[in-house]
Amino acid sequence: NGIQDAAAIKAIDSHSVHRITSGQVVIDLQTAIKELVENSLDAGATNIEVRFHNYGLKLIEVIDNGSGIAPADYDSIALKHHTSKLASFEDLSTVLTFGFRGEALSSLCALSDGVTVTTATSSEAPMGSVLEMDRAGEIKNRNGKVARQRGTTVSVTGLFKPLPVRRKELERNIKREFGKALNLLNAYALVPCTKENRGVRLTVTNTPEGGCVRKAVQLRTDGVPSIKSSATALWGSRALDNVVDLELEFEVETEKAVLRRQKLTVIRSGTTHVQVRGLISKFAVNSGRTTTDRQFFFVNGRPYNPSKVQKAFNEIYRSFNANQSPFIVADFILPTHACDINVSPDKRTIFLHSENNLLEALKVSTARR
Numbered sequence: 001n002g003i004q005d006a007a008a009i010k011a012i013d014s015h016s017v018h019r020i021t022s023g024q025v026v027i028d029l030q031t032a033i034k035e036l037v038e039n040s041l042d043a044g045a046t047n048i049e050v051r052f053h054n055y056g057l058k059l060i061e062v063i064d065n066g067s068g069i070a071p072a073d074y075d076s077i078a079l080k081h082h083t084s085k086l087a088s089f090e091d092l093s094t095v096l097t098f099g100f101r102g103e104a105l106s107s108l109c110a111l112s113d114g115v116t117v118t119t120a121t122s123s124e125a126p127m128g129s130v131l132e133m134d135r136a137g138e139i140k141n142r143n144g145k146v147a148r149q150r151g152t153t154v155s156v157t158g159l160f161k162p163l164p165v166r167r168k169e170l171e172r173n174i175k176r177e178f179g180k181a182l183n184l185l186n187a188y189a190l191v192p193c194t195k196e197n198r199g200v201r202l203t204v205t206n207t208p209e210g211g212c213v214r215k216a217v218q219l220r221t222d223g224v225p226s227i228k229s230s231a232t233a234l235w236g237s238r239a240l241d242n243v244v245d246l247e248l249e250f251e252v253e254t255e256k257a258v259l260r261r262q263k264l265t266v267i268r269s270g271t272t273h274v275q276v277r278g279l280i281s282k283f284a285v286n287s288g289r290t291t292t293d294r295q296f297f298f299v300n301g302r303p304y305n306p307s308k309v310q311k312a313f314n315e316i317y318r319s320f321n322a323n324q325s326p327f328i329v330a331d332f333i334l335p336t337h338a339c340d341i342n343v344s345p346d347k348r349t350i351f352l353h354s355e356n357n358l359l360e361a362l363k364v365s366t367a368r369r
């Protein structure tokens with residue numbers, strides 16, 4: 001009838017804009033945990049505790065003994081694109097820390113009921129500041145003080161509450177989502193990537209909802225920087241029966257895509273030395289496993305989800321043992337120019353230049369064993 005509500009179209013407020021654009025980094029419980037643990041590793045922590053309350057529905061909390069955050073940096077902690085880890089765009093190709101986008105904490109603020117950061121550097125310890133953040137990542141209360149050794153605690157309550165559909169989804173699948181988060185924490189427990197190869201003690205607990213239920217330890221490592229001792233801490237020494245060191249070294253041809261006369265062509269760009277370090281169940285002995293639940297892959301210590309590489313390993317293994325899957329932990333150590341961690345916003349996809357050549361080399365070198 002031509003009569004329109006003049007106010008029907010309104011600018012969406014900046015909080016909503018922020019919420020929409022924050023959907024990229026923290027997409028589920030697992031990525032929320034990943035970002036927090038990586039921040040702790042980046043801060044040089046040697047002790048990290050991850051606490052879930054009601055499987056993470058109520059609260060997730062990551063407590064570390066890392067560098068802490070200096071008071072001068074409080075205001076920029078959770079502002080989008082504020083990061084202490086990257087000074088220039090060129091740094092992107094050589095960055096060794098996990099984080100560098102300054103998006104995780106800002107996203108968590110936008111996507112939860114509340115984020116509280118408690119932190120102390122060695123100058124403030126044994127007192128720490130308690131910083132309550134609002135949805136926009138600004139500090140709404142900075143006056144809290146609490147006894148705190150050097151380090152940082154980040155607490156997130158009500159993950160995804162501002163997004164009712166995603167919250168429903170999380171509640172409905174919480175056991176599975178919690179399992180995925182634990183699986184990722186297993187990966188960090190096995191190979192905590194640190195430049196100095198320092199040991200990291202990782203403890204994960206869950207406090208179920210209700211009454212006087214005690215918190216249950218989900219996993220705990222001893223902080224010895226060895227894949228073997230972490231695997232023993234996670235699954236017991238029996239798990240390592242019939243498991244041997246995985247040590248491979250080979251050259252792969254690297255390729256790069258170049259744009260020539262508006263056509264994308266792949267050219268050979270040299271060779272790269274690849275080292276593989278880890279554990280694998282012996283080819284000659286049945287692993288006793290039919291599932292792939294104990295297969296963990298890394299690139300330079302970063303958890304990496306390589307469906308192709310994993311498939312190749314399983315195929316090689318099955319040619320010795322029908323229907324068996326190996327227990328495997330494999331860290332591919334290669335120069336940073338041979339892989340690209342920047343392709344996906346959540347940094348879970350690590351792109352290996354010439355993954356196919358890597359697979360060929362892998363098949364050849366494992367067949368020789």
Ligand code: ADP
Nearest residue numbers: 039040043083084099100101102103104105152
């Ligand atoms: P990024 O990790 O990409 O820099 P984040 O949003 O994850 O961005 O973190 C923002 C900044 O907050 C970091 O650059 C770092 O300076 C600081 N920070 C976050 N978590 C911690 C922590 N656990 N210990 C010390 N500093 C931290």
Ligand code: MG
Nearest residue numbers: 035039099104
């Ligand atoms: Mg980060």
